[in-house]
Structures are given as structure tokens and as C-alpha cells.
Amino acid sequence: MTRRRSVEDLRSQRWFAPQDLRSFGHRSRMLQMGYSAADFMGKPVVAIINTWSDLQQCHQHFKQRVEEVKRGVWQAGGFPVELPALSLSESFVKPTTMLYRNLLALEVEELLRQHPVDGAVLMGGCDKTTPATIMGAISMDLPMIFMPAGPMMRGHFGGQIVGSGSDVWKYWAEKEAGTITIQQWNDMEAGIARSAGTCMTMGTASTMTIIAEALGLTLPGATSIPAADAAHPRMATECGRRIVEMIWDDLKPSDIIDRRSVENALVVHNALAGSTNAMIHLVAIGRRAGIEVTLRDFDDFAGRVPVIANLRPSGAWLMEDFHIAGGTRALFKRLEDMLHLEARTVSGTLGAGIAGAAVYDDDVIRPLDNPLAASGGTAILYGNLAPDGCVIKPPAAEPRLLQHTGPAIVFDSYDEMSAAVNDPDLDVTPDHVMVFRNAGPIGGPGMPEWGMLPLPKKLLAQGVRDMVRISDARMSGTSYGACILHVSPEAAIGGPLAALRNGDMVTVDVAGRRLHAHLTDEEIAERLKSWTPPRGEYPRGYNRLYAKHVRQAHEGCDFDFLEGAGGIGEPEIH
Ligand code: FES
Numbered sequence: 001m002t003r004r005r006s007v008e009d010l011r012s013q014r015w016f017a018p019q020d021l022r023s024f025g026h027r028s029r030m031l032q033m034g035y036s037a038a039d040f041m042g043k044p045v046v047a048i049i050n051t052w053s054d055l056q057q058c059h060q061h062f063k064q065r066v067e068e069v070k071r072g073v074w075q076a077g078g079f080p081v082e083l084p085a086l087s088l089s090e091s092f093v094k095p096t097t098m099l100y101r102n103l104l105a106l107e108v109e110e111l112l113r114q115h116p117v118d119g120a121v122l123m124g125g126c127d128k129t130t131p132a133t134i135m136g137a138i139s140m141d142l143p144m145i146f147m148p149a150g151p152m153m154r155g156h157f158g159g160q161i162v163g164s165g166s167d168v169w170k171y172w173a174e175k176e177a178g179t180i181t182i183q184q185w186n187d188m189e190a191g192i193a194r195s196a197g198t199c200m201t202m203g204t205a206s207t208m209t210i211i212a213e214a215l216g217l218t219l220p221g222a223t224s225i226p227a228a229d230a231a232h233p234r235m236a237t238e239c240g241r242r243i244v245e246m247i248w249d250d251l252k253p254s255d256i257i258d259r260r261s262v263e264n265a266l267v268v269h270n271a272l273a274g275s276t277n278a279m280i281h282l283v284a285i286g287r288r289a290g291i292e293v294t295l296r297d298f299d300d301f302a303g304r305v306p307v308i309a310n311l312r313p314s315g316a317w318l319m320e321d322f323h324i325a326g327g328t329r330a331l332f333k334r335l336e337d338m339l340h341l342e343a344r345t346v347s348g349t350l351g352a353g354i355a356g357a358a359v360y361d362d363d364v365i366r367p368l369d370n371p372l373a374a375s376g377g378t379a380i381l382y383g384n385l386a387p388d389g390c391v392i393k394p395p396a397a398e399p400r401l402l403q404h405t406g407p408a409i410v411f412d413s414y415d416e417m418s419a420a421v422n423d424p425d426l427d428v429t430p431d432h433v434m435v436f437r438n439a440g441p442i443g444g445p446g447m448p449e450w451g452m453l454p455l456p457k458k459l460l461a462q463g464v465r466d467m468v469r470i471s472d473a474r475m476s477g478t479s480y481g482a483c484i485l486h487v488s489p490e491a492a493i494g495g496p497l498a499a500l501r502n503g504d505m506v507t508v509d510v511a512g513r514r515l516h517a518h519l520t521d522e523e524i525a526e527r528l529k530s531w532t533p534p535r536g537e538y539p540r541g542y543n544r545l546y547a548k549h550v551r552q553a554h555e556g557c558d559f560d561f562l563e564g565a566g567g568i569g570e571p572e573i574h
């Protein structure tokens with residue numbers, strides 16, 4: 001923040017103020033839309049990036065919320081303009097929204113650059129929409145505030161509380177094992193998603209929105225408010241009021257995000273046992289802001305931050321319970337000795353934002369001396385199968401599998417794996433290590449959430465509910481199990497995972513941070529000599545751009561040409 005700005009300093013004035021032919025055109029076209037000069041002249045123009053669509057179930061309330069954001073902008077003396085952007089439904093977009101995160105980031109950056117706007121409210125929440133809109137806005141570096149969609153209501157069926165994703169996988173395993181009926185399964189389908197809002201477990205959506213709050217990019221406490229709660233439209237309106245002030249104060253992402261805010265995000269990620277997807281997105285967000293975040297950072301912080309949010313899939317409760325227990329501000333309050341309280345936020349400092357916050361339920365948000373896990377929400381493993389690292393979420397795995405050696409059973413495609421796990425004669429034991437490759441950033445493409453490999457039916461029927469599984473894919477934040485993910489470099493570019501064969505012995509040692517095959521470097525190199533890439537080049541289109549420019553998982557999967565901020569002048573107006 002430098003000084004209070006005047007009207008002449010507003011970027012939008014370049015479009016509207018001059019007495020020339022071009023500005024005549026801009027003003028007359030505003031009048032064409034029914035606005036008067038009093039509506040827009042000399043006012044901060046606020047872009048509201050709206051990721052609503054008819055195929056974005058989690059943002060269905062954004063048609064209404066955008067009006068509430070506008071209300072706040074008007075009240076504070078700004079001029080709101082809604083700019084629709086790619087909606088990236090985690091459910092409907094195939095093969096995976098991750099393929100398109102960078103496209104939304106690029107879209108947000110260019111929407112802000114090309115239009116007469118002075119700042120932005122980013123409306124997102126469903127998984128990739130949070131990092132994507134934030135990445136684009138950081139690169140453009142106009143004042144911005146993130147308005148989270150909020151979690152949906154608790155799910156229920158047959159007297160049971162059920163959580164997005166997590167309980168689907170659990171009951172699917174029961175259905176496959178024949179322990180629940182089709183009728184029960186159908187009842188759950190109708191009861192698990194009951195309102196607008198994002199997945200209400202501690203999946204990628206809530207992980208990333210709460211990380212956004214830790215980075216200082218939301219109003220205090222905004223991220224735990226359920227979408228259907230009346231506090232949510234009030235928060236949306238406050239976002240509208242606040243962004244106008246931020247524009248006058250010229251409070252930009254580059255004034256807010258620094259190493260302190262990133263470290264706050266790392267603390268919070270671990271306290272939540274947050275989604276492994278954060279390990280890609282926070283690296284990418286950091287790189288946009290010019291701050292290096294590495295996988296080792298995640299491991300360092302995991303070593304000293306206890307898991308205190310008792311939320312599924314690692315714990316018991318859901319986001320609505322978390323909000324009632326005090327919500328995000330209460331969680332941060334409990335972590336305050338580990339946080340940089342002087343770190344900047346959209347509304348002041350992190351410390352000021354949590355003043356007076358309290359926890360109302362010590363089982364949902366645990367005291368530091370009675371955590372869900374004393375440390376280790378996530379662990380980073382290295383070894384001859386993953387020289388650049390891979391990720392596991394130990395609290396979500398059966399403890400016996402955290403130190404394990406077994407023979408590999410290797411799959412090269414999803415179809416091959418699906419057929420095998422349904423085969424009653426599959427030669428597999430609970431000690432086998434299932435490996436699925438060619439599902440990384442380029443192999444997938446887009447690194448789909450295929451990393452929670454389905455367990456073989458034969459073993460499910462025997463009561464087995466977890467096995468060691470290794471892939472270069474991601475997994476949904478609502479998933480669980482001894483799944484080792486994000487193996488880097490990926491198999492599709494000739495990473496060592498490509499050299500593995502059925503029967504090779506593989507050792508996982510989470511305490512020792514090791515993942516290795518019982519093969520020598522020479523054996524791996526020799527096998528890779530005869531390796532050929534599993535898929536040819538894309539002839540054209542977005543997939544071609546993506547495959548040429550995407551970084552590997554440990555580097556955040558951004559496009560090489562999108563990292564960083566600034567460096568591009570304002571558009572010429574002629
Ligand atoms: Fe939108 Fe999970 S599907 S947050």
C-alpha cells in the first residue's frame with residue numbers, strides 16, 4: 001500500500017476519461033447498455049470474475065451471489081462489471097479439470113488486462129477454480145479479493161451422515177463387496193449432495209480456499225461459511241465493498257503475498273491434513289508471485305505442525321461442523337503461535353483478522369496437545385522411482401502400510417487396470433504394490449485424479465480395504481488410502497517408473513522418506529534404453545500447447561511461459 005489514489009490514477013480512466021475519438025466510443029457504448037455517466041465515470045471499475053455455468057454444480061449460487069457482490073461495489077462507490085470465465089466443474093470436465101487450470105489462469109489474466117478494470121473479485125471454490133483465478137490475478141497484479149463458494153450442506157442417507165467423495169469411495173467398496181444393497185446405494189446418490197457449494201469434506205476445494213485465506217486473499221473467516229448460510233451473501237457483499245477500498249489504497253497481490261504468507265499456508269495445509277493437490281497448486285501460486293515453494297517445504301512443515309482439523313477423509317467431521325465449531329478463524333487462532341500474524345491480508349493483517357476468534361468444539365478443531373496426528377499430514381518421499389519426489393498422506397492410510405515391501409503389479413493404462421481388478425483370478429495378494437503409470441501431467445494428460453487405484457475385487461471380498469498404490473497421477477482430496485502420488489518425473493517422459501516390471505520388489509518407508517525399487521541404477525538405465533513414449537504428439541489444439549509447455553508435478557504444473565508476474569505493458573488504446 002502506498003498512498004490513497006485519486007481518480008486520475010485509476011487504470012479504467014485510460015478508457016473513459018480522455019476527450020478523444022476512442023473514449024467517445026467507450027462512453028457511448030456504456031450508455032448503450034443503459035448506464036449513465038454517473039454510474040461509471042470517475043469510479044473504480046471492479047471486475048467480478050464469475051465461474052458460473054449450467055454445468056458447474058458447486059457454483060450454482062453464483063448467479064445470485066454476483067448480484068450480492070455488485071451490491072457491495074455500488075454501496076462503496078465503485079462500478080461492478082461481471083466477466084464470466086471458464087467454470088471448470090470438477091465433476092463434469094474431462095479428462096480432468098487439471099488439464100484446464102492453466103487455461104482458466106490465462107483467461108483471468110487476459111480478461112483483466114484487456115478490459116477497463118481497476119481490480120477484481122474472484123468467484124471460485126470448486127477445486128481448480130481457486131488456484132487458477134488466483135494465479136491469473138497474481139500475474140496481472142491488480143487489487144483483488146477471492147470470494148469462496150463455500151462448502152455445501154452435510155450429506156445424509158438412511159440416518160448416516162455422508163461426506164463428498166470420501167464416503168462414496170467407502171460405500172462403493174462396500175457395494176462391490178456386497179455388504180450394502182443397491183437400494184442403499186441409490187439412496188446415498190440422492191442424499192450426498194444437498195445444496196449449492198463445494199465438497200464438504202476436507203478435499204481440494206476447502207483445502208485451497210482455506211489456503212487462499214491463509215495467503216491473505218479472502219476476508220477473515222470467509223472460507224468456512226457454508227454456501228447455503230445467510231452469512232454467505234453477506235460475505236459476498238462485503239467482498240464488493242472491500243475491493244473498492246483496496247483499489248483506492250492500491251493494495252495488490254504483490255503487497256500481500258510474501259514468504260510469510262506462503263509459510264502460513266504451509267502451516268494451515270498441514271493442520272488440515274489438506275489435499276495433496278495443494279502441493280501442486282501452492283508451488284504454482286508461489287512461482288507466479290516469485291516465491292519459491294518446494295516439496296521439501298511441505299515435508300518440513302509437516303514435521304512440526306499437528307493435524308488438528310478433525311475432518312473427513314482423515315478425520316470424522318464435515319465443513320458445516322467445522323464452521324459451527326468456530327470455522328477458519330478459530331483454526332488459525334489455535335495455530336497462532338506457528339503463524340506469521342503480521343502477514344498482510346486483503347483486510348489488514350492475519351493477526352487482526354483472527355482477534356477474538358474462539359473454538360467452540362474441541363473435537364472438531366482439536367487443541368494442539370490433543371491432535372488427530374502429532375505431525376505428518378503429508379510426507380514427501382524420494383528414491384530411485386521418484387528422483388524429484390512423490391507424495392503420500394499418511395493419516396489417510398492404514399498404518400501398517402507406511403513401512404512395506406512387496407512385489408509390483410504394474411498397469412500402463414486405466415482400461416488395463418480396470419479389467420484386471422475385476423478379474424477374480426488376478427494373481428494378487430494384499431502385499432502387492434499396485435503401480436499405475438502414464439497418468440502424469442503429459443501422460444494423462446493433465447494428471448487425472450486416478451491415483452486412488454481401485455482395489456482388486458478378489459481382495460475386497462476378503463476384507464482388504466487398503467494396499468500400497470503408486471502412480472504419477474493425482475488423487476482427489478476426498479480420497480484416502482496408502483496412495484503414493486505425483487511420482488516425478490512421470491513415466492510418459494521416461495521417468496524411472498517407466499522401467500518397473502511385474503514382480504520387482506518395491507519398498508515404501510514413510511518414516512525414512514524413501515520409495516525405491518530393488519533395482520540398481522544400471523538396471524533402470526538399461527531398461528529405459530528400450531523404452532518408447534506411450535503416446536504420440538498431439539497434432540493441434542489446446543492439448544498440443546499444454547504438452548509442449550506444462551511443467552512436472554514437483555514444479556507446480558504451470559505453463560513455462562506463464563510463471564511470474566508483470567513484464568507485459570498495458571494494452572495500447574487506439
Ligand atoms: Fe466441486 Fe468437489 S465437485 S468442489
Ligand code: MG
Pocket residue numbers: 090127203204205476477478
Ligand atoms: Mg476433488
